[in-house]
Structure formats: C-alpha cells, structure tokens
Amino acid sequence: MKLFTLALPALAAAASIQPLQSRQVAGGPRVVYAAQLGNPNGCPAGTFSFALSEGGLIGTIIFDAYNALVGPGISTGEREKQCDFDVTIEFPIGCTTGNIIVHPRGDNFIANTDTGVYSASYTLPKGQLPAGNPPNIQYRSGQNFAAFQSIPASINIRNQNERNTTFTARTRIFLETPLSNPQYSEFSIQNMDIYVRDVVTTPTC
Numbered sequence: 001m002k003l004f005t006l007a008l009p010a011l012a013a014a015a016s017i018q019p020l021q022s023r024q025v026a027g028g029p030r031v032v033y034a035a036q037l038g039n040p041n042g043c044p045a046g047t048f049s050f051a052l053s054e055g056g057l058i059g060t061i062i063f064d065a066y067n068a069l070v071g072p073g074i075s076t077g078e079r080e081k082q083c084d085f086d087v088t089i090e091f092p093i094g095c096t097t098g099n100i101i102v103h104p105r106g107d108n109f110i111a112n113t114d115t116g117v118y119s120a121s122y123t124l125p126k127g128q129l130p131a132g133n134p135p136n137i138q139y140r141s142g143q144n145f146a147a148f149q150s151i152p153a154s155i156n157i158r159n160q161n162e163r164n165t166t167f168t169a170r171t172r173i174f175l176e177t178p179l180s181n182p183q184y185s186e187f188s189i190q191n192m193d194i195y196v197r198d199v200v201t202t203p204t205c
C-alpha cells in the first residue's frame with residue numbers, strides 16, 4: 001500500500017504538466033537519442049545535450065545557447081539562430097501511426113513591440129509526416145514560453161534492424177521588431193521535450 005500512496009502524487013504531477021500518452025504500451029515508440037547536426041549558431045558544440053525521463057517515455061533536449069537577441073549594442077547576427085538535430089525514435093515492428101509531440105520551452109524577455117518566432121521543418125525519412133510542417137509559433141508577451149506542436153506520423157517497420165529511425169528537425173528562432181533601434185529583447189529555447197503519443201500499431205499497413 002505504501003507504494004500506491006507514493007505513486008499517486010507522481011502521477012498527478014505528470015498529468016498536470018502535459019498530456020502524457022495514456023495507453024503507452026511496452027515496445028511502443030520511444031525517443032532514445034538526439035544529436036545536433038553540424039555546428040549551427042543556435043547550438044554550437046558543447047551547448048546541446050539530451051536526457052531521458054524516468055521510464056524513458058520522454059526525451060528532453062537541453063539547449064545552453066539557443067537565444068535570439070536584439071537591443072542596444074547587440075550585433076544584428078544575434079537576431080536569428082538556428083539549430084538542426086536528429087532525434088532517434090525506436091518504433092515497434094509493424095505499421096505505426098501517432099503524433100510526434102515537440103514541446104519547446106524557455107524563459108524570455110520580449111519587449112512589447114517585438115515577437116519571438118519558432119520555425120521548424122521536420123522530416124521522418126523512413127516514414128511519412130502526412131500533415132507536413134506545423135505553422136510557425138509566435139510569442140509576443142510574458143516570460144515563460146511553452147508551446148506544443150503535434151506532428152502526425154506514420155511508419156512501417158519490417159524487422160528489428162529498422163526499428164531505430166531518424167526524425168530530423170531543422171529549427172530556427174528569431175525576433176521580429178518594427179524598430180530600427182530596438183529595445184532589449186531575448187527569445188530563447190532552453191529545453192524541448194519530444195515524445196510520441198496517440199499511438200496505434202497494427203501488424204501491416
């Protein structure tokens with residue numbers, strides 16, 4: 001009984017943070033790894049890391065330098081940053097459909113004239129993303145940026161060797177400002193959860 005009482009607050013906390021998959025099955029899709037591509041200015045070497053949640057259901061990318069800046073004395077090259085990365089997702093054998101969830105977050109300071117924008121294009125080369133890319137996310141005020149993208153995906157995995165599949169994200173963030181001499185604004189992404197939910201797997205497509 002002790003175990004039961006301990007587990008409840010943890011479940012309640014998880015549920016309040018985000019809509020976790022309710023019917024995650026053993027062997028269902030799980031994010032196993034993420035690595036940056038090249039040496040982009042938004043995630044130069046040493047500023048990109050990856051962690052798995054307990055239970056391995058959610059992969060979290062941690063960005064130490066993914067911030068777009070404008071303001072007095074700040075070089076114009078800081079206004080837009082990019083970070084491209086590969087995420088390895090292990091799918092079960094069979095035909096799987098689901099939604100790949102991308103959940104970027106950051107603490108920000110955006111002047112009331114400005115807009116922070118997150119723009120991404122995603123590919124799943126061994127499968128399909130039938131809805132294409134989600135629209136840009138625009139962030140205008142407040143300090144705690146958090147957004148969800150839900151990307152429908154389908155994939156057919158025929159054998160054990162095909163199970164680890166690459167999901168590629170080409171992302172950029174930038175600040176839009178109407179002013180030629182803008183006030184200080186910062187739009188940053190500090191971490192990003194990635195997981196797959198609403199999963200249905202059938203033996204064949």
Ligand SMILES: *[C@@H]1O[C@H](CO)[C@@H](O)[C@H](O)[C@H]1NC(C)=O
Nearest residue numbers: 032033088090160161163164
């Ligand atoms: C997928 O990759 C992870 C991490 O490298 C590894 O632990 C796992 O065994 C791989 N899965 C399969 C089915 O090969």
